[in-house]
Amino acid sequence: MNYCRKLFLFTSFLLTLAGPCQHLDNGLARTPPMGWLAWERFRCNTDCNNDPDNCISEALFKTMADKMAEDGWKDVGYQYVNMDDCWTAETRDSQGKIQPDPVRFPNGIKALADYVHSKGLKLGIYGDLGNLTCGGYVGTTIDKIVIDAQTFAIWEVDMLKFDGCNSNSIEKIIGYPKMSFALNATGRPIVYSCSWPAYEGGLPPHVNYTLLGNICNLWRNFDDIEDSWDKVLSIINWFGDHQNVLQPAAGPGQWNDPDMLVIGDYGLSYDQCKAQLALWAILAAPLFMSNDLRKISNEAKKLLQNKLLIFINQDHLGIQGTRIKKEQDMQVWKRSLSDLHYAVAFLNTANYGPPTTFTTNLFLLQIMHCRLGYNIYDVFTDELVGHYRADILSPCLHPHHSSIIIIIILAFDIAHYRIFETSQSATKYTVK
Ligand SMILES: *[C@@H]1O[C@H](CO)[C@@H](O)[C@H](O)[C@H]1NC(C)=O
Ligand SMILES: *[C@@H]1O[C@H](CO)[C@@H](O)[C@H](O)[C@H]1NC(C)=O
Numbered sequence: 001m002n003y004c005r006k007l008f009l010f011t012s013f014l015l016t017l018a019g020p021c022q023h024l025d026n027g028l029a030r031t032p033p034m035g036w037l038a039w040e041r042f043r044c045n046t047d048c049n050n051d052p053d054n055c056i057s058e059a060l061f062k063t064m065a066d067k068m069a070e071d072g073w074k075d076v077g078y079q080y081v082n083m084d085d086c087w088t089a090e091t092r093d094s095q096g097k098i099q100p101d102p103v104r105f106p107n108g109i110k111a112l113a114d115y116v117h118s119k120g121l122k123l124g125i126y127g128d129l130g131n132l133t134c135g136g137y138v139g140t141t142i143d144k145i146v147i148d149a150q151t152f153a154i155w156e157v158d159m160l161k162f163d164g165c166n167s168n169s170i171e172k173i174i175g176y177p178k179m180s181f182a183l184n185a186t187g188r189p190i191v192y193s194c195s196w197p198a199y200e201g202g203l204p205p206h207v208n209y210t211l212l213g214n215i216c217n218l219w220r221n222f223d224d225i226e227d228s229w230d231k232v233l234s235i236i237n238w239f240g241d242h243q244n245v246l247q248p249a250a251g252p253g254q255w256n257d258p259d260m261l262v263i264g265d266y267g268l269s270y271d272q273c274k275a276q277l278a279l280w281a282i283l284a285a286p287l288f289m290s291n292d293l294r295k296i297s298n299e300a301k302k303l304l305q306n307k308l309l310i311f312i313n314q315d316h317l318g319i320q321g322t323r324i325k326k327e328q329d330m331q332v333w334k335r336s337l338s339d340l341h342y343a344v345a346f347l348n349t350a351n352y353g354p355p356t357t358f359t360t361n362l363f364l365l366q367i368m369h370c371r372l373g374y375n376i377y378d379v380f381t382d383e384l385v386g387h388y389r390a391d392i393l394s395p396c397l398h399p400h401h402s403s404i405i406i407i408i409i410l411a412f413d414i415a416h417y418r419i420f421e422t423s424q425s426a427t428k429y430t431v432k
C-alpha cells in the first residue's frame with residue numbers, strides 16, 4: 001500500500017467522522033437532487049387558450065417528462081419533473097383540500113404523477129406557506145399544513161418546494177418545521193425544499209442552518225435566479241462571500257440551493273453557461289434546469305449532460321466547495337471529492353480585455369497530499385491536460401465571464417474508476 005493510498009483511507013475516515021451528523025432523516029437527496037423545474041422558463045403563464053404549448057398545465061409537464069425520458073436526461077441523473085406556482089384552482093374544494101385548476105389539469109395531479117412515474121421519473125409539486133402563493137394562488141396557511149401534506153402524499157408526489165410569500169417570520173418559524181413533520185407523518189418519502197432562508201436574508205441570526213438541516217433536504221438561501229449573467233454572478237459572489245456560514249451547512253440529505261440552471265435559455269453566452277454549471281458542480285448545488293427541453297440546442301444539452309460535471313456535483317461525500325481565491329476579476333473555486341480527488345474551477349469575471357492567463361500551481365491550490373503528483377483533466381474538453389507535481393499550471397480564460405474547470409486526480413487511483421481510450425491526439429476518458 002503506497003503512501004497516497006494510506007493517506008486517502010485515513011482522510012476518508014476523518015471525513016466520515018466530521019460529516020454533518022444530524023439531517024432530515026427521510027433517506028432522500030443523499031446527493032444533490034437533479035431534475036427540471038418550470039418556474040424560470042414558464043413562470044405563471046396560465047393562458048392555455050392563446051399559448052397552449054407553454055402554459056402551466058398537465059400537458060406541459062407530461063411533455064417535459066417525455067423529453068426527460070427520451071433524450072438522455074434521465075440516463076445521466078435528471079430525475080425530478082417539478083411543477084412551480086400557478087397550478088391550483090382559485091379556491092380549495094368543499095372539504096378544504098387544495099385542488100388543481102380543472103381546465104389546465106383535467107385529470108388531476110395523481111394521474112400526472114402516475115404518468116411521470118411510468119417514465120421512471122419523479123414528480124415535484126409547489127406549495128406556499130401563507131395566505132396566497134407568490135403568484136396569488138391558493139396558499140397553505142398553518143392550519144392547512146397537515147391536510148396539504150396528506151393530499152400531496154395521496155397524489156404520490158415525490159418532492160415539495162415550499163415557498164414563503166404572504167406569511168410573516170413568526171408563521172415561518174412555526175410552519176416550516178410543521179410541514180416537515182406533516183410530510184414525515186404521511187409515511188411517503190417526499191423531498192422537502194424550503195424557501196424559508198431566502199425570506200430571512202439567508203444569514204444568521206435570522207437563519208439557523210442547523211435547524212434547516214434537521215427539517216429540510218434543501219433550501220433556497222438567496223435571491224431568485226433570472227435569465228441573466230448579472231444575476232448568476234451575484235449569486236456566485238454571495239455564496240463565496242458567505243461560504244463560512246453556508247459551506248458547513250451542506251452535506252448528504254441537506255443542501256444549499258443557489259436556484260435553477262438557466263442553461264439552454266436566452267440570457268447566457270456559452271462560456272457563461274459553462275461557468276454556471278461549473279460553479280453549481282463545485283457548490284454541490286441541486287441541479288434543476290429551467291429550460292424548454294423541446295427546443296434546447298445541442299450545445300446546451302451536451303453541456304448539461306456532461307458526465308464529469310455531474311460526477312463532481314454528485315460526489316457522495318457531499319462536501320460543498322469554496323472560493324479559495326478572489327483577485328480582481330479572477331476567482332478560483334475548489335471542491336474536495338472522494339478518494340482525494342479535487343475539482344477546481346477558474347472563473348474570469350472581467351467584461352473587458354483580452355483572454356487572461358492565470359498562473360498557479362498545485363501547491364498554491366493546496367493540493368499536495370500526494371508526492372507522486374496528480375493527473376489533471378479538463379472537464380469541458382474531455383482531455384487529460386497532463387501529470388503535474390510542482391509544475392506551473394496556466395489556464396487561459398476568455399473575458400466576458402468564462403470558466404475552466406479541472407478535475408485533479410491522484411495518480412494512483414486512475415485505474416480505480418476511469419476507462420481510458422486513446423483517440424487521435426488526446427486521451428479521452430469516461431466515467432465508469
Ligand atoms: C420519519 O422520521 C423518522 C425518524 O426521524 C424516520 O426514521 C423515517 O424514515 C421518516 N419517514 C419518512 C417517510 O420521511
Ligand atoms: C393573512 O390573512 C390574515 C386574515 O385575513 C391576515 O390577518 C394576515 O395579516 C395575513 N397575513 C399576511 C402575511 O398577509
Ligand SMILES: *[C@@H]1O[C@H](CO)[C@@H](O)[C@H](O)[C@H]1NC(C)=O
Nearest residue numbers: 204205208209210211212214
Ligand atoms: C439552531 O437550531 C438548533 C436545532 O434546533 C438548536 O439546537 C440551536 O439552539 C439553534 N441555534 C440558535 C442560535 O438558535
